[in-house]
Amino acid sequence: MARHDARNWHDCTKMIGLLSLVTSVIMHGAAGQRVKVEPEVLSYPGQSVNLRCAFTDATGIQLTMVTWIYEPKEGDRINIAVFHPNFQPNYPDSPVKGRVSFTTSPPNLASPSIQITDVKMTDEGKYICEYATYPSGNEQGITFLVMLAKPRNSASIVTVVAGTKPAVVARCESADGRPAAQISWVTTANGNATTGSKLAGDNTVTVTSEYRMVPTAADNGKDISCVVTHRTQTKAESFKLKLAVEYPPQVTIVGYDNNWYVGRTNVVLTCEATANPMPLHVTWKTLTGEMPETVVINQKTLTVLKVDESVNNTFVCEVKNRLGVGKDQVTAMVRGTRLPEKGPTTGSIIGAIIGVIILLAIIGTAIAMYRKRLDNKDDPPKYKPPPPKKTSSSTDRLNASRDPVTEDRPLQNQYYSTQSAEPVTDLDTYQDDDDDGAHGEEEREHYYSAAPSGWDDPGNGELPPPYVYADSDAQDRSNVNRGDSFVSPAMFV
Template structure:
């Protein structure tokens, strides 16, 4: 493997050396091309003096022999216009700029051989090359583009056309004698297209013209259209707003007939409405039958007024309008009725609408009143949740209904029946308040022993779970009340009765 790498090493060395050589050649060429310093572009107006600067920036290791300025017109052959050798005087060969071109310094400086051209013309536009003859690198050069500017004369106008079916020119725009050529654009809502033509003008200028073409219609008359000119000599684009001019014959419409001409009606009016370009110069009223206009009819310009309707106006009226483009007419047939037709004017519709509105308003008000009364009745009858907090329950004294125990001693089987005390009054059905009982007992009694103990059983007894029976209840204090007798739980008339042994 190592031997294989050793064999390939000279090949890589050759490739790297070749790349370095090419890079050095390109670098040297680029560096040498940049040593002649000029301005890429210079612009000027006719009649001015323009300076074309040139300098050799780094002459280290190079001997400058001679400098030559060369003119390359846009159309034509290149030519020498100025030559300078340090051992000789400057020379200006035959050229279009001879007599107007000279070196900027006198005597010229080989390191900075700039030139100037006075009274420049539009034909002086082109490329100007500053070329050095050096040793040992040879010739080196820099190129400057001279751009001649001429502010154009801009104009735009519309063309009066007649409505038709073929495309015609409706507007024109022109930018004359400008340099460089101007750019023309159209802005409009009209449906058409434009053409652009460039023509050479005087003194190497250019005239640019554009035409807008479309099929003109009556609807296009008065439509907006603008030509916008852009040129290098202008600070901002120049716009020419215009309106299209399309001529068309009259468009005629007769209005005013309501199909309700009855005998005896007065002041019935027909109006002949017409639009045209140019404006109409004649409006003529006549009848279809060709008979003369009745005496009860008055005509004033485009208005026909029937003073009193009768059978003589039961005819077809024609309005004929003329302008320079053509003649157009419209007609209406008047039918005279014996009686008046009922009219459904805006008053009838207004009354009907008002009646419907009143009915809807009354229905809404009635519904609101009914809902309010129902809500108030429910509120008075107690329906719904209470609006106040109820008072706490009061303790009731039910000692009158309790049985009186006269014999506190336990009762045995040997006791005579008559000595036993019974209550003859039937007490109300006892209702045990388990919640109250549990609240008092849960505090001290365990959960597992609750089923074995009485509520009044003294503490300290043995667990009855060992088959022991607790002793009978003995009341030692007649005034003592069961601790559950005063539970103030109001469940209607319910209460917890005292324990009673029989």
């Protein structure tokens, strides 16, 4: 039980201490806000700087004394200026003694700003304006004096020999700057940079960066840039360089087309070489040791004036520089006859034909689609209205009774009623016909006029009203074409 109480008391003590610390920090922060200073002041060597300080709200507080304290980056605090209303300003021994003073004479406790002349790089650090007040105690504000020094920037290329081990190929330096500069590299070469800094006696910094890589012949002449960024510069400073990698000659012979036939003239071999430093000497020779008489050499070119059996040989080109020798060789085979030349335009012709076929296909497709669109616009509507109702005329009925085969005749011979208001009479109904007279009486259809006639439909055994015709009319009636419509003569009742 006692152990448990002791543990609780220890935890409570820790909590009280933490709360006291937080309260102290809050109270100190709230009080410190009343001492108004500039957070940061920038200056260059040789200039004069003003460090301003003021107590913003002294209501209910008595300002007793003000002290300026200098705290270097590395070292102890030092009082550099003290003012009490009852005494003269005092400037204790310090690195800035003789160069520091209050800006007003006599100084004012409400605004005890100071001035430092001929500032040096070593003057950089914290400057604390501290008030002794009653009853709240000391209150302070802190200003950081940042000394600036524009650096001297430079970059250079380091010439190296191609190899298998990493080497420094470029250097970049930003000397005597404050604060320290930042250096970066921009290049397509495969390497990395190492950067270091050195502090000088006057508090300036020199930054050096080296670019390292395994140098190869392919890296020679590649672009590399050193970029220096510093607070005193409005923009980054860039140094554009080119890598310098030395390597022995790399040689290639060009010009042999495997078509050296007897009698061919003026064939040329060219010895192409790359090296750093540039090649100093080019030598042509053959594996047999003797150069044919028809061969003419002019530095890097070898010309065969006329091909014969003597140039059926291996030609060697050697190039030297101070790092070594590079060589290449070509074996020439002399033919009895000339090789047939390939048609240079065969591939072009085939490609052109394929292109024309594709173009025609595209054009044909476009035309077909265009015509189809026009046909769709001209097509009749898919819905087809029903045809007009067909009505049987007297002539059709007569034809049906006289010739049963008329059902198979074309429709153009059929008659469609025009719904005329005038009655239409089929006189052939009552014509005596030797072929079907008796039979027609039995199968005679009832007569229906196109318009009301006032007569009832005759029944079986009844005759329709008498009609009077002239002889000529009867003859005309017999000549009426089937399917034709006509108007009957006047009736006499």
